[in-house]
Amino acid sequence: MHVVVNAATSVDGKLSTRRREQVKISGEADFARVDRLRADSDAVLVGVGTVLADDPHLTVDDADFRTERAAAGRPAHPARIVADSRARTPTDARILDDAATTYLLVSESAPDDRRSALETAGATVVVAGESRVSFPSAFAELERRGIDRLMVEGGGEVIFSLFEAGLVDELSLYVGSLVLGGRDAPTLADGEGFVESFPSLELTGVERIDDGVLLTYDAS
Numbered sequence: 778m779h780v781v782v783n784a785a786t787s788v789d790g791k792l793s794t795r796r797r798e799q800v801k802i803s804g805e806a807d808f809a810r811v812d813r814l815r816a817d818s819d820a821v822l823v824g825v826g827t828v829l830a831d832d833p834h835l836t837v838d839d840a841d842f843r844t845e846r847a848a849a850g851r852p853a854h855p856a857r858i859v860a861d862s863r864a865r866t867p868t869d870a871r872i873l874d875d876a877a878t879t880y881l882l883v884s885e886s887a888p889d890d891r892r893s894a895l896e897t898a899g900a901t902v903v904v905a906g907e908s909r910v911s912f913p914s915a916f917a918e919l920e921r922r923g924i925d926r927l928m929v930e931g932g933g934e935v936i937f938s939l940f941e942a943g944l945v946d947e948l949s950l951y952v953g954s955l956v957l958g959g960r961d962a963p964t965l966a967d968g969e970g971f972v973e974s975f976p977s978l979e980l981t982g983v984e985r986i987d988d989g990v991l992l993t994y995d996a997s
């Protein structure tokens with residue numbers, strides 16, 4: 778599976794505010810680029826922290842991109858995937874509507890009643906890992922279900938885990954021209970943090986978009 782992480786941060790590396798409220802960091806042209814990335818993907822993944830904070834829809838906005846996908850025999854929208862160890866996704870989350878297939882990656886510790894409620898709400902539940910989602914085994918299962926190109930949209934906990942597991946192939950990072958600050962605000966990669974061996978990236982592109990900069994990296 779080819780994994781592309783995309784995120785937008787402030788110049789001080791924050792994904793959102795200390796209140797974890799969504800901030801529009803990207804401008805119009807960058808959101809159009811993100812839409813293109815979604816349209817080129819088999820699935821888009823976020824963590825449950827992002828679902829709880831943003832209630833995202835994760836569908837393709839541009840009708841031409843959807844038509845292009847349909848012409849290639851693909852569903853109009855990529856599948857949506859939530860990493861949600863304890864099945865905390867609300868049953869009325871936008872990600873569970875019938876616009877696209879939604880996979881919920883849960884761990885063995887997810888309560889049965891929450892799993893059933895989310896299945897009833899339309900999710901396809903995949904169990905991987907004991908207390909938290911094991912991305913290597915979850916991705917192997919997703920690959921068996923036909924997901925070869927995966928886009929990851931955040932947040933910082935999930936992105937850290939994917940770097941830690943060596944599962945990131947590409948990173949595209951839009952740096953908007955604003956400062957969010959806050960020692961508790963989420964950053965591109967949170968989690969435990971690395972102390973000895975750091976994932977190193979190869980810078981493959983620098984481009985001005987809107988009033989910010991798109992940095993692209995090869996991480997494989």
Ligand SMILES: NC(=O)C1=CN([C@@H]2O[C@H](COP(=O)(O)OP(=O)(O)OC[C@H]3O[C@@H](n4cnc5c(N)ncnc54)[C@H](O)[C@@H]3O)[C@@H](O)[C@H]2O)C=CC1
Pocket residue numbers: 783784785786791792793794796797798799800802823824825826827828830831860861862863909910911912930931932933934935936938963967
């Ligand atoms: N500016 C941007 O591009 C984006 C910003 N955001 C912002 O990021 C914040 C949410 O990020 P986070 O709180 O970091 O949450 P997150 O979206 O990374 O989700 C973390 C949760 O995922 C679950 N999870 C399951 N297995 C896991 C594993 N192996 N490793 C890590 N997590 C695992 C856990 O329940 C964990 O609490 C929000 O404020 C949101 O607005 C989110 C996405 C993109």
Ligand SMILES: Nc1nc(O)c(N)c(N[C@@H]2O[C@H](COP(=O)(O)O)[C@@H](O)[C@H]2O)n1
Pocket residue numbers: 783784785799800801802803808811823827831832833834835836930931951
């Ligand atoms: N690329 C990007 N730029 C920003 O400025 C952002 N705030 C985000 N956030 C991500 O977009 C998701 C919202 O998706 P929908 O519009 O609801 O489909 C949000 O959940 C973050 O993953 N991204």
